[in-house]
Every structure is written in structure tokens, then in C-alpha cells.
Amino acid sequence: MDPHTSAQDVMRCDLCETTVVQMHCDTCLVNLCKACVGEHMISYESKKHEIVRFQLRKSTLIYPVCKFHKKERCEMYCKQCAIPICSACIASGNHSGHNILQMTNVYKARKEEIEKEIDELEQNIYPTYQYIASDVQNRMSQLEKEYGDLSTAITKHGEDWHREIDELVRKLTTEVEKMKAEHHEALKSHIHEINQRIANIYNEIQASTKLLELNDISLFLEFNTNIHEFRKLPPKVNATLPHFTRTQYQQEQLIKLFGNLSSLSLTSDKHGYSMKTMQKSPEAGSSSPVKQLLDQPETITTINTGYEEFYNVACLSNEEIWTRGNDSTMKLYSINQGSVLKSITTKSGYIPSDIAVTKSGDLVYTDDVVRTVNIVKNKKIEEVIRLQNWRPWGVCSTSSGDLLVILYSDDEKQTKVVHYSGSTEKQTIQFDDQGKPLYSSGCYYRYITENRNLDICVSDSRAKAVVVVNQAGKLRFRYTGHTPAPKIKSFYPLGITTDSQSHILTADSNNDCVHIIDQDGQFLRYIDCGLNYPWGLCTDTNDNLFVAQWRNRQVKKIKYLQ
Known part of the structure; x- marks a missing residue:
């Protein structure tokens, strides 16, 4: 019998297989x-x-x-x-x-011993090893940040050196240009003097030749040449050209000047851990509970937005979401009521490229037409960043309150991610370790989010990939979809978000679904729930997923974690 389609059968005799066991x-x-x-x-x-x-x-x-x-x-x-x-x-x-x-x-005594050992294993030893495993895992999770900070510090120090060296090179080359100009001016003055003398000598020759054609003795007696002056040749202008003396150095000297990296020290502390005791009370739980994926995600709420085309959604709170469509108006919706609470029109009147909510709860949007990144505070729009030769697209707020912005060049040949603190550029992420571009070029849909482990995740629709780098900008992995997809079409990632479990979720509009992958790029499952061309994504603090559906212009609130 099929246990999924029938009631449980009674137990039968192992020999005859027909009579009920007795x-x-x-x-x-x-x-x-x-x-x-x-x-x-x-x-x-x-x-x-x-x-x-x-x-x-x-x-x-x-x-x-x-x-x-x-x-x-x-x-x-x-x-x-x-x-x-x-x-x-x-x-x-x-x-x-x-x-x-x-x-x-003997059996009873040994049984009691084993029961005590089981109790010790369950109450003390097992939770201790769980704690140790959790401690090691937490320290492993911190490695990316700590080593990322180390790499960033070295890179920044290198950039400082480059700036100092560039400034020194500029000063030296400026001095060279000044010396060249001075040398050139001296030779120019000298040749002017020589040319003047040449003209005078020519005039002297002409006058003397003309005199020889006359027979007037008095003129001959009165005529005096300047030949004695011309016999005195002008001094030669000599110059000792400047030369550049390179400072000779060994690599060891350069390392001492630049800075040393201490060696890694790994030690074992025999007394590093102490035995833990299992807390049996039901209230005893982890501050970061592990949530399992639901077998069947469920739609909780659907909101009609009224946009002609619906692109992005951003959570302000567990009750309110910002939305944007194909016009210049961004709307704040009440999730429970499904009504518009507030509307903001872009400063330029153009359609925003992307929206996000900052850590402090302010709306931020990008405007690629006028090349600006803007924040809305108390209904007033403040221009935070204005770009030249680059246009902004995707934007997100980091855990530290900074902004990550995807930029593409005016000639559409380059794409990069820039980390801003206010209007100050802190970091640029554009190439991998081999110098190859991390992101595709051109004006295409690209969205960005920061994971809980501080990875930077970009959905690149043209490359048909999710590109994930660590905090230092080093490539961790590319996710290019999972087959078979619900509609067996090519992967086309648009909106992207993360949750409390460090899952990465990306909308796949071609297959009307959302992909869930773990923080290391391993596929976990699809969410479809009858989605109709999903575009923008965001999650609230309870790990509910909000999906902006482009085709039917609806927001779906979906529960997918236990």
C-alpha cells in the first residue's frame, strides 16, 4: 500500500505474511x-x-x-x-x-551506567560540541569581514602611496617642464641675437659693395666698416641638461617602507572551551534562530498598485512598503490596508531607476537621466551624489548606513559598483583578480543588495548571472541559474534581496519564479506561487518576501520560511 494515499496497514506475520502478528x-x-x-x-x-x-x-x-x-x-x-x-x-x-x-x-548495573552516560552525552557533551561547532562557524563567518578589512587596509595604504607617488611625479615633471622652458627661452634669445648680427653683416656687405662702385674719394676716406666688431664672435650658450637619478632599492627595503604583514599564528588552547549544560526550559533559544524553508510557500497578501508597469518594491517596515513603476511617482503603501499612504515625485520629473530604504528609514532613489542619487527626508528631496560621465542604476543601503550604487559609463562600455559614505567614494568594485570586468557593460537592468555576511550581491540581467563579491570586492561566485527551471527558459535575474538566514533571493522573470540560493551560491529551491513576471524583491524583518510583478502590477507578500 502507498503510505501517502492510504491508512496505515496492520503488522503481518513475517512467515505467512497474511495473518495479523500475535x-x-x-x-x-x-x-x-x-x-x-x-x-x-x-x-x-x-x-x-x-x-x-x-x-x-x-x-x-x-x-x-x-x-x-x-x-x-x-x-x-x-x-x-x-x-x-x-x-x-x-x-x-x-x-x-x-x-x-x-x-x-551485571546487565542492570551496566544498563544504569549506559543510561547515565547517555544523560551526560545529551545534557553536557552534545550541547558542548554544538556550542563549539557554532563558535567555530561564527569565527569562520567573521573571516571574510576580518580578512576583507585587512585587504582593504592594505589596498587603501597602497592607494595612499600611489597618490603620494603621483603627486611626486607631477612635481618632478612640472620641474622638468619649467627647466625645458627656461632652456628653450635662453636658446631663443641667443638665436635672436645671432640673427640680428647676420642682418647687420649683410647690411655692411651691401654698403661696402655699393661704395666700391663710386669714384668719390671723400666717401672712401669717410667710410669706416664695423668688421672689427663682427670679428668678435658671440659667446656660445651651453647648458647642462638635468638628469633623473633613480633611487636604487631592494624589495626588502620597500617592504619596510610600505609596511609589514605579520604572519598567521594558529595555536590550540586546551582550556579554551568549558563543558556546557543543556537548558531544558522551552524558553532557552538562540538569539539568531535557524529557520527552515517551507515545503509550500504561501501567499499572504496581494496589493494592486495601479501602475501601468510595476518595477520595484522596498520595505520601510513590516507594515509599509515603497513602490515605483513607469512614472515619476513613488508610492508608500499600507500592507494591511492596501492603500497609498504617501506619494513622492522625483525632483527631475523622470522615472527613477531604482529605490531602496536606508538604515535610518529614508527613501533613496537613483535617476540615471540626470546622473544623481537622491534621498527623501521629511518629503524634501536631497541630492546626495551627482555624477559625471557615469549614470547610476541599482542602489541599496548597507548595514553600516552607507550606499552601494551600480554605475554604468556614458559610452555604455563599463559597469562598476561604488561604495559611498555620504557623497564620498570609499571603494570601487569593477574587475576580478585577472583584471576582467565583473559585470556586463551597457544600459541593462542590474540590482544590488548586501548580505548579512557583508557580501555584495548584484543581479546582472545581461550576463544572466548573480555576481557575488566579498566586502573587499573579491569575486566569491557567479550563480547562473538552476535547471530545470519551472518554464525551462533561460535564467533572467532582476530584483535581488537577502534574508536573516543569509539566503540570496533573485527574481527570474523568464520563468515566473524566485530562486533561493545560500550564501555560497548553492541552489535551494524555487518560489513560484503563481507569480506573473516577477521583477523587484524585498524582505521584511520577519522574513516575509514582497514581490513586484511587472505584468499584473501587483505586490505579493509571500511566507516561505517557518
Whole structure:
């Protein structure tokens, strides 16, 4: 019978397989009906069968077979020899004078010992190892941040050095240009003087030649040449060209100047952990409870937005969500009432590219037409970032209150993620370790979120991938979908969000579903719930998922975690 489609069947005899079980052989661990007991005992005559009622199964003690007398069971125990013995062993005289115990008493004492050990394992040892595993896992989770901070510090120090060196190079090259100009001016003045003398000499030659054509003696007597002046050649302008002397250095010297990285020290502390005791009260729980995925996610609420096309959703609280469609108005909805509480129109009048909610609860939106990132505070729009040669698209707020913004260049040949603190650029993420672009180029839909482990997750629709880097900007993995997808179409990721379990959720509009992957990029499951071209995603503090559906212009609130 199929256990999923029928009631549970009664237990049948293991021999005839038809009659309801009534008896049990504790020796052979076989279920029997009364009619089959005799057949079972005849089939295995060499064994001493312990037949009991089925309800009393496993109540009969099974004594061990004697090692020295194969047909005998050991109902006694020799304490000195520490072995089970039978009546034949005692009769042999080999255990004369030894302390002989009843096997039942030995069994009871050992049973009590094991029960105490189980209790210790359950109450002390097991929770201690669970704590140790959790402690190690937590420390492993911190590695990305700590080593990311270390890499960031080194990179920043390197950038500082580059700036200092660039400034030094600028100063030296400026000096070179000044010297060149001074040298050029000296030679220019010198050649001007030479050219003037050449002109004078030419005039002297012309005058002298003209005089020779005349016969006027008085003119000859009055004429004086300047040849003695021209015989004095001008001084030659010499210059010693400047030269650049490179400072010779060894790599060890450079390391000392730049900074040293201490070596990794791994030690074992024998007294690092202490035994824990299991808290039996039902209130004793973890501050970060583990939530399991529901077998069947369920739709809790559906809200009609009225947009012609619906793109993004961002949670302000567990009761309110910001939305944006294909016009310049962003609307704040009450989840319970399904009504508009507030509307904000973009400063430029253009459609916002993306929306998010900051850690302090303010609405932030990007405007790729006028190249700005803006924050709405008390219904007033403040321009936080204005870009040149780059246009903003996806935006999210980090756990520290900063902003992560996806930018693409005006020529649509480059894409990068920039970490801003206010309007200050703190970090740029654009290339992997091989110098290859992390993200596809062009004006395409790309959205961004920060995971609880501080990974930066980008959905790249053109690349058909979710690109995840760590806090330092190092590539961790690319997720390119999972097959078979619900509609067996190519993966087309749009909106992206994360939850308290560090799951990454991304909308796959081609397949009308949401993919859930873990923080290391392993596929976990799909959420469909009758979705109609899902686009934007966000989660609230209770791990409810909100999905902006482009085609039917609805928000769906979905419960997918226990």
C-alpha cells in the first residue's frame, strides 16, 4: 500500500505474511502469528528461542552464547576473569574461588551506567560540541569581514602611496617642464641675437659693395666698416641638461617602507572551551534562530498598485512598503490596508531607476537621466551624489548606513559598483583578480543588495548571472541559474534581496519564479506561487518576501520560511 494515499496497514506475520502478528521471537527478532510459531522453532532447532507476546517483545533478556561451550548460554559473570560464563564453566572448576555474579545484576548495573552516560552525552557533551561547532562557524563567518578589512587596509595604504607617488611625479615633471622652458627661452634669445648680427653683416656687405662702385674719394676716406666688431664672435650658450637619478632599492627595503604583514599564528588552547549544560526550559533559544524553508510557500497578501508597469518594491517596515513603476511617482503603501499612504515625485520629473530604504528609514532613489542619487527626508528631496560621465542604476543601503550604487559609463562600455559614505567614494568594485570586468557593460537592468555576511550581491540581467563579491570586492561566485527551471527558459535575474538566514533571493522573470540560493551560491529551491513576471524583491524583518510583478502590477507578500 502507498503510505501517502492510504491508512496505515496492520503488522503481518513475517512467515505467512497474511495473518495479523500475535507473537514475537526475541532471539531471532521475528514477528509471528500463533500458527507459525511451531514452524519457526522447527526451522531453527539449534537456537534457544524466546517466544513472547508481541506486546512484550524485547522484554526477554538474550544471554550471550558461551565461548567455551557453544550450546550453552551464559547466565553468570566471572568478575575476576571479566567474562560471561555458563553452568558448564562453573562445573569445570576453572572459576573456583572467583566472584561469580548473576548476569541479570551485571546487565542492570551496566544498563544504569549506559543510561547515565547517555544523560551526560545529551545534557553536557552534545550541547558542548554544538556550542563549539557554532563558535567555530561564527569565527569562520567573521573571516571574510576580518580578512576583507585587512585587504582593504592594505589596498587603501597602497592607494595612499600611489597618490603620494603621483603627486611626486607631477612635481618632478612640472620641474622638468619649467627647466625645458627656461632652456628653450635662453636658446631663443641667443638665436635672436645671432640673427640680428647676420642682418647687420649683410647690411655692411651691401654698403661696402655699393661704395666700391663710386669714384668719390671723400666717401672712401669717410667710410669706416664695423668688421672689427663682427670679428668678435658671440659667446656660445651651453647648458647642462638635468638628469633623473633613480633611487636604487631592494624589495626588502620597500617592504619596510610600505609596511609589514605579520604572519598567521594558529595555536590550540586546551582550556579554551568549558563543558556546557543543556537548558531544558522551552524558553532557552538562540538569539539568531535557524529557520527552515517551507515545503509550500504561501501567499499572504496581494496589493494592486495601479501602475501601468510595476518595477520595484522596498520595505520601510513590516507594515509599509515603497513602490515605483513607469512614472515619476513613488508610492508608500499600507500592507494591511492596501492603500497609498504617501506619494513622492522625483525632483527631475523622470522615472527613477531604482529605490531602496536606508538604515535610518529614508527613501533613496537613483535617476540615471540626470546622473544623481537622491534621498527623501521629511518629503524634501536631497541630492546626495551627482555624477559625471557615469549614470547610476541599482542602489541599496548597507548595514553600516552607507550606499552601494551600480554605475554604468556614458559610452555604455563599463559597469562598476561604488561604495559611498555620504557623497564620498570609499571603494570601487569593477574587475576580478585577472583584471576582467565583473559585470556586463551597457544600459541593462542590474540590482544590488548586501548580505548579512557583508557580501555584495548584484543581479546582472545581461550576463544572466548573480555576481557575488566579498566586502573587499573579491569575486566569491557567479550563480547562473538552476535547471530545470519551472518554464525551462533561460535564467533572467532582476530584483535581488537577502534574508536573516543569509539566503540570496533573485527574481527570474523568464520563468515566473524566485530562486533561493545560500550564501555560497548553492541552489535551494524555487518560489513560484503563481507569480506573473516577477521583477523587484524585498524582505521584511520577519522574513516575509514582497514581490513586484511587472505584468499584473501587483505586490505579493509571500511566507516561505517557518
